[in-house]
Amino acid sequence: MERRSNAAESRGQQDGRTPFERFVEATYDRVSRAPFFFVCVAIVVVWFVSVPFWADLKSWQYAIHTVSSVLSLLLLVLLENAGKRSEEAAQEKLNVLAEALSDLMESQAQHDPSLTASVRKLRDAVGLEARH
Template identity: 60%
Template sequence: MERSSDAAQTRGRGARRSPFDRFVEQAELRVSQAPFFFVCAGIVVAWLISLPWWTDLKAWQIAIHTVASVFTLLLVVLLENAGRRTSEASQEKLNVIAEALAALLASSAFNDPELRTAAERLREAVGLEDRH
């Protein structure tokens, strides 16, 4: 009854993650640290200071809005991807724990119908989680 879980298979692949997967991981790591915040704050300060060099106030505003919009879109996509991966990993761990608990209950439930019922209900609940 030995079955390899999705998480175990992924761990087995190890370094064979795609370049995009590694990029998302590094981007999430960098974006969540203080230096990234200070770089963003520096860009805003530089934009504010640059006002005298712009002849059109509207173009000055459009410049920061365009850059911020594009940058925000890219970051949202990357961070959502990272969040999805984290959620899937957590769900896989919970499913493995539930499966182990169900197996433990089933092995102990030989003479106890209440435990047998609990193990069956737990297995049904775990089976409802369709992933990937």
């Protein structure tokens, strides 16, 4: 059993987050809550009632379109990054479970040789041998 490193150990080595990753996490935490929605509604309301202050109606429309397009693009990139990291964390948890299951099956294969093929198939399917 000592021949492979533990999948949880490999995950623990990645705990040092970059400033960008901390920023993404903080942003995701804030934009996924109700107050952010109300801030967006407030921006639209302020934009809507500001129509008398604009000389040209097209400029008034361009203002909200430009602001919303830029914010949408930035939020999309940040949320996609957060989603990717969440997916990677879930995959790592599945890998840890698969590794534990394969270790259990391997220990039971001493009593039931038919499990040996299943252990090999599980390790090949999950790619545990390639990771360790």
